[in-house]
Amino acid sequence: xxxxxxxxxxxxxxxxxxxxxxxxxxxxxxxxxxxxxxxxxxxxxxxxxxxxxxxxxxxxxxxxxxxxxxxxxxxxxxxxxxxxxxxxxxxxxxxxxxxxxxxxxxxxxxxxxxxxxxxxxxxxxxxxxxxxxxxxxxxxxxxxxxxxxxxxxxxxxxxxxxxxxxxxxxxxxxxxxxxxxxxxxxxxxxxxxxxxxxxxxxxxxxxxxxxxxxxxxxxxxxxxxxxxxxxxxxxxxxxxxxxxxxxxxxxxxxxxxxxxxxxxxxxxxxxxxxxxxxxxxxxxxxxxxxxxxxxxxxxxxxxxxxxxxxxxxxxxxxxxxxxxxxxxxxxxxxxxxxxxxxxxxxxxxxxxxxxxxxxxxxxxxxxxxxxxxxxxxxxxxxxxxxxxxxxx
Numbered sequence: 001x002x003x004x005x006x007x008x009x010x011x012x013x014x015x016x017x018x019x020x021x022x023x024x025x026x027x028x029x030x031x032x033x034x035x036x037x038x039x040x041x042x043x044x045x046x047x048x049x050x051x052x053x054x055x056x057x058x059x060x061x062x063x064x065x066x067x068x069x070x071x072x073x074x075x076x077x078x079x080x081x082x083x084x085x086x087x088x089x090x091x092x093x094x095x096x097x098x099x100x101x102x103x104x105x106x107x108x109x110x111x112x113x114x115x116x117x118x119x120x121x122x123x124x125x126x127x128x129x130x131x132x133x134x135x136x137x138x139x140x141x142x143x144x145x146x147x148x149x150x151x152x153x154x155x156x157x158x159x160x161x162x163x164x165x166x167x168x169x170x171x172x173x174x175x176x177x178x179x180x181x182x183x184x185x186x187x188x189x190x191x192x193x194x195x196x197x198x199x200x201x202x203x204x205x206x207x208x209x210x211x212x213x214x215x216x217x218x219x220x221x222x223x224x225x226x227x228x229x230x231x232x233x234x235x236x237x238x239x240x241x242x243x244x245x246x247x248x249x250x251x252x253x254x255x256x257x258x259x260x261x262x263x264x265x266x267x268x269x270x271x272x273x274x275x276x277x278x279x280x281x282x283x284x285x286x287x288x289x290x291x292x293x294x295x296x297x298x299x300x301x302x303x304x305x306x307x308x309x310x311x312x313x314x315x316x317x318x319x320x321x322x323x324x325x326x327x328x329x330x331x332x333x334x335x336x337x338x339x340x341x342x343x344x345x346x347x348x349x350x351x352x353x354x355x356x357x358x359x360x361x362x363x364x365x366x367x368x369x370x371x372x373x374x375x376x377x378x379x380x381x382x383x384x385x386x387x388x389x390x391x392x
Contacts, residue, residue, distance in 0.1 A: 008059075021062065023063065073111060073113060074110055074111070074114055081162050082094075082097065092256065096158075100154065105158065105159060109122070125155065125159060129152060130146055130152060131146070149185040153181065160179075163175070191330045191331075197326045200324050207324070208322075220285040222335065231253065232333055236307055237253050238299045239298055239299065256310045275386070277386045282299065342385045346378065
């Protein structure tokens with residue numbers, strides 16, 4: 001860190017302390033005004049020592065953030081890392097990274113110098129996150145909760161990204177080995193629809209609302225998700241122009257923050273053939289929209305004819321499940337797992353294409369459940385599988 005060689009000076013005309021520091025041509029000025037505001041006055045009534053200290057502390061903090069080397073504390077680099085993420089990532093990624101750093105990474109390594117960081121320091125982050133001993137964290141965090149395997153993997157990915165950032169900043173050459181995850185970390189259990197649940201979904205159009213069975217306006221969205229394997233954000237973002245004949249092109253997704261994105265990964269943008277069941281569902285949806293008088297570019301519009309929000313789909317789906325005796329543990333995203341469970345015998349290469357998985361995603365291992373029949377190609381596989389369940 002560049003050392004400050006000057007002190008804050010009292011400016012009588014402005015009744016405040018101020019100091020200027022310089023690094024690489026930048027020469028900002030810092031004052032004691034925020035300290036004065038705490039005392040509910042716009043200016044210092046006298047040459048108070050607190051005002052001088054406050055101005056100098058601001059200058060020191062700025063110098064620390066601008067000058068980095070192997071002796072830089074990790075918390076300074078973590079701040080810069082988060083700034084980089086905000087420029088390059090979406091809201092969801094930013095929020096997740098900020099939470100992992102604030103709750104698990106900064107408490108363990110924030111005070112350490114980057115040049116002194118070791119493999120054990122980084123492993124301690126994973127061990128701490130899994131330990132469940134989070135008594136020092138916010139009351140909003142369950143103090144005795146052991147994090148699941150997937151969350152630990154995401155924390156590990158954030159750590160490795162941070163270290164890559166630090167190497168890029170030329171403050172360290174440390175390239176850590178892969179961090180070990182606890183073998184006992186809980187693997188998330190996926191809930192799927194059973195055969196009877198699928199039959200119910202495709203034969204019952206209503207849900208209870210204010211004590212009465214009424215048409216569920218998103219019934220075709222649920223059905224479409226099951227027969228296509230699309231993520232909620234993908235079928236929510238689907239527009240009429242994305243369908244050409246029997247082909248569907250997925251080029252956008254709408255996340256939980258109501259942002260339109262390019263999708264979860266580089267393979268999320270894809271084009272494939274819809275089977276007869278998916279095409280019929282789209283026709284049924286068009287007829288329903290005409291009956292309801294809805295005109296929208298979106299296939300499954302919201303109340304204002306724009307795109308529907310994910311939380312509305314979630315609440316509507318849960319109400320439909322509770323109204324019709326379907327497992328309440330199933331979520332809109334897990335309808336995607338149901339798709340895979342129905343199509344177990346589909347070749348993995350076709351499955352990746354249809355579902356938009358990244359190349360290193362173990363589709364079978366992550367999503368597979370027992371329940372499927374033999375098929376020849378993606379559209380035929382899907383059509384035959386649901387035909388055997390639904391009879392049409």
